[in-house]
Amino acid sequence: MKTIPSITALVGMRVRHGSPGYENKEVITDVSWNGDRVIVEFESGSLTNMTETEFDVFMDQGEISYRQHFASPADWGQAVMHLI
Numbered sequence: 001m002k003t004i005p006s007i008t009a010l011v012g013m014r015v016r017h018g019s020p021g022y023e024n025k026e027v028i029t030d031v032s033w034n035g036d037r038v039i040v041e042f043e044s045g046s047l048t049n050m051t052e053t054e055f056d057v058f059m060d061q062g063e064i065s066y067r068q069h070f071a072s073p074a075d076w077g078q079a080v081m082h083l084i
Contacts, residue, residue, distance in 0.1 A: 020065065026042040048068050063081065063082035
């Protein structure tokens, strides 16, 4: 478990992200908010989103399993992200 000191510290951090068991290595390039969802952008151009509560868990623990929304809240998939 690794606590991340600030949101700005996330930029450049290496993570594994994706569906459980199918994670890809990524580098975080940006973090922003869209309403009640936190958007994390990766160097590859991929994006993920999670609730602020889930994002807080990631910041505190360096890992998270969460519901990523796609076109609507009813369109979701389980995702994981953890520091490497």
